[in-house]
Amino acid sequence: MRRILLWSTAVVFPLPLVLTYNTLAREPEGLRFYVSLGLTAYAWWLLAIMLSVRPPWLDRLVGLPAVYGLHGMLGVLAIGFAYVHRDNSYAGQPLAALLGDWGFYAAVVVLCFSVFFLSGWLVDRIRMLLEAKRLLERVLRHQVSVWVHRLNLVIVAMIWLHAHLLVRVNQYFGFMMLFDVYTVAVLGLYVWKKWIAADYYLTGAVVGNEPLGGTSRRLSVQLDHAETRIRPGDFFFLRFEGTAAVPGEWHPFSVTDDDQKTLSFTIRQHGDFTRRLTGVDLGVHVRLEGPFGRFDSIAARQHADTPLVLLGMGAGVAPLLSLAAAYHTTREIHVLWAVRQADDAYYRELLARYQASSGNRMTVTAKVGRFSRADLSELLPQQVVRTGAFFVVGPNPAVLANERLLRRIGVSARRIHQERLTM
Template sequence: MLRKLLFWSLAVLFPFPLVQTYDSLADDPPQLKFYIFLGLIAYTWWLLSIALSVRPSWLHRFVGLPAIYGLHGMLGVLAVVAAYVHREFSYSPSGLARDLGDWSFYTALAVLCFSVFFMSGWLVDRSILLLRAKGILEKVVRHQLSVWVHRLNLAVVAMIWLHVHLLVRVNQYFAFMVLFDLYTVTALSAYAWKKWIAPDTYLMGTVVSNEARGGSTRRVSLGLDSKSATLQPGDFFFLRFEGAAAVSREWHPFSVTDADQKTLTFTIRQHGDFTRRLEGVEVGARVRLEGPFGRFDSIIQDRDSEAPLVFVGMGAGVAPLLSLAAAHHTTRRIHLLWAVRRPEDAYYRDVLEEYQAASGDRLQVTINVGRFRREDLVGTLSREAVKKGAFFIVGPNNAVVANQRLLRRIGVSSRRIHQERLTM
């Protein structure tokens, strides 16, 4: 909790030097200064949002990607609100500066609306109607298009940067403009480095197998050129297939099914426009990997070794939970709950049976056809697990939200529920 509080304080701390510098130099009326401050805050929030979108490696182990994505999304919303107030109540004698401000605002608003619907689960994960509408629209709006629309935030920053440089009221203060440009260059340099330079330093691997598992899942194994020394159980990577004509070159996140540091196995549900084309990836295809990411194992290590662990996986969401079970089934009490669509989709039943046999009765496995309902959880989970257990949920976004609600209703504290949804 303290880590997340410190992390979220970035929203306040990051704009402060720029706002304070302008306040100390400018002699505008207090009311006008306030609206200028809002514009500066909105701009720095967009810059911080861009910086967070590159998934800083030094930050993800500290708070986890869900927290990074959460702040990224909230900054986008708050920046549009602050920009709206700034636009409505401030003024500029420069016509081009006004036009640039208007264009940047409406572009940012359009990107926000698009991203909230297509790239986050804020709405669609909580409404079946909106989820169905998104599924229909995604036949036209492909994931790759969504990514490029999201990158229009770079155009927003460019327009605002020029907007500020055209304002005589602002550009007359040399020290402020130097700091303003330093903010901009730092954020955009971090983005450019991570997107175009850093990938050359990422792990590389080769597809050694690509097999169907069940009706809509594939098991893809990659032989790495070098070991992933920092890999922990429950981690995931962002993958990009190099030169594979059947799939997009955009990055996509997938969880590791086991803890082998040399050959990584991914269990992937074929759901979106990218994953449906995975069957076309041939053995020998080259893959670039960014990561690993994840905090599940760190959370487990920090907990009392006597407290039970409860893993809840939906479909291919069992993948990271399998690696956690492999690492801890002989030392921790674990109850793994796996919801599958059809009996034949329980393709890791034999692996789980091996873990159970070696666990000394520490591992309990419950496989259910269809999602777990409240009565299933009440009848399956022990009273001790509900009161003291740490819960780890992995699966489709709407299913994760539904299971979180069920667990809270039967008495599980939200502080003991952990999940890693990978929406931005």
């Protein structure tokens, strides 16, 4: 229901613009229709920018994956509406036509780049594209992706000026006032959230940075003030300041334990940014945006007898550990942890302590390599398969593969809750 309400904003948000224009405009009905398509596309670009600021209250309602899903779909739909608008209407002013064309082509470039590099719609399902992405990411660093995505602001500026130059639009003062209010409000929110509100985020300092196994690190950040809003399974966006070791961009990492003063993050070093975390010294200042996450609220609303199955791949065990810490003495829990090699099972002793203190409520299975369908059928009793709540965390392709396996052994999709380590 919450997701339906979220998606309904795509219908509601453009309506004031479209209805106001159609009430005031005297152009032929056919032309008004195509102008309305253009206005809808513009409103969707603005809504996508609003969603990109990651409202924490919206994350707690539906989760950031759902927010990002709508964000991406708005970009696709806006391109479609903009194409029909551009192909079936005309601009009498040459500069207006030029700005409209530039805005459209820039939006196509951003969409193509985002679909390939910033989403898993294609690359997580086609291995050849995934390999191509990994190869290109050696040249196109993460900062390039961030700045390409910010081209949406330039696109909005071009379309805003395009509309102001069109006589068929700018002659209606009431409509233009509403058009400008939409634009200024959204861009103002974006500027405030990205460059002003960040000064009020949580802050702390790195107090630990040690390797785990051969491919991961445990990074500990001591907060300047304890954060009581943190829940098991949460994650934060981190930005390291005052160090040349890593760029000053935001990256998401999951909290490993349930401490509200010193946060530990288990990070797999597989990309340019995460590999450079080795050079982050103790004492480096950190700014944290969050917390985000819905795992705890999902687990808490389950019936007391509902088993929790925590399936993690590699560093994906991080948010599941905090769930295990919170519930291992009160709930039936099955932890399944797949690792690449034996020395990557760096939390085996911690999980063993949780299991020993659980009163036989918790079982732990760590396996080198992915779990097969036969493994899952053998490890999970039928009662757990029929009634359990499943939490799956790991790299995108691994999460998708394990979701398919769970459905094949009889787990319904509505009982599978997942978090992908690349969003």
